[in-house]
Amino acid sequence: MAKSRPRVKVPKKAAKGDIVTIKTLISHKMESGQRKDKKGNVIPRRIINKFDCTLNGKPVFSCDIEPAISANPYVEFSAKVEEAGDFVFTWTDDDGSKYTKKSSIKVS
Amino acid sequence: MAELNRREFIIFATGAAAAAVIATPTVALAEANDSAEQIKKFTGGAKVSDGGIELSMPEIAENGNTVPLSVSIDSPMTDDNHVKSVMVLAEGNPNSGVITFNFTPASGKAEASTRMRLAKTQNVTAVARMSDGSFRQTSALVKVTIGGCGG
Numbered sequence: 001m002a003k004s005r006p007r008v009k010v011p012k013k014a015a016k017g018d019i020v021t022i023k024t025l026i027s028h029k030m031e032s033g034q035r036k037d038k039k040g041n042v043i044p045r046r047i048i049n050k051f052d053c054t055l056n057g058k059p060v061f062s063c064d065i066e067p068a069i070s071a072n073p074y075v076e077f078s079a080k081v082e083e084a085g086d087f088v089f090t091w092t093d094d095d096g097s098k099y100t101k102k103s104s105i106k107v108s
Numbered sequence: 109m110a111e112l113n114r115r116e117f118i119i120f121a122t123g124a125a126a127a128a129v130i131a132t133p134t135v136a137l138a139e140a141n142d143s144a145e146q147i148k149k150f151t152g153g154a155k156v157s158d159g160g161i162e163l164s165m166p167e168i169a170e171n172g173n174t175v176p177l178s179v180s181i182d183s184p185m186t187d188d189n190h191v192k193s194v195m196v197l198a199e200g201n202p203n204s205g206v207i208t209f210n211f212t213p214a215s216g217k218a219e220a221s222t223r224m225r226l227a228k229t230q231n232v233t234a235v236a237r238m239s240d241g242s243f244r245q246t247s248a249l250v251k252v253t254i255g256g257c258g259g
Contacts, residue, residue: 061211
């Protein structure tokens, strides 16, 4: 499988106390474990099972993902920005690997 | 079967059709997966009130592989009054679980969107856990033209 590539869309700056919208997407097949190959064998499940977002190490939002989420999982949520800093996004794969992406925000 | 004349046949046919229509909702219920149990597990048997939570999904999904879904709850999201998590369940999928959003006061708004798979026409339910220990739920019926769970 191609390497999973995370993408996030976060505003570059915000006013203190602003609520910003964050859009995230990661390329991943999200194999549900329900499909069968040509020989009739079940293709084993392999999905992103957890997504997590922190701002300066403090939890902002997370979600537990099940196989019912579409391929290339897209998650949109919001965050309240009280201070400038770094958003860290982490996706956890069924095989234990983690994909992370960092994005900084300035406060004006 | 005894031979039917035309009039008897028509009466018989309409009766059967009406019976089929009446029977459909019960069939749909019988097909439900373990979503009711999952809700019980999530709430710990607490009372769940209807409404106060919005689940927006298309009425008709042409492709069950990617159906947009978004939940929002009107909440001030302060430390002592916020939405803790929202669990989304699909009654007609092979597995009931879809996604659980976990919010914090730093989320600012209790709103999130994603895209999900739907195997067939079914009810999607969202249950929210508030910081005061109460629960809210809502459902949306989505008609699916092409199912999307493989197979």
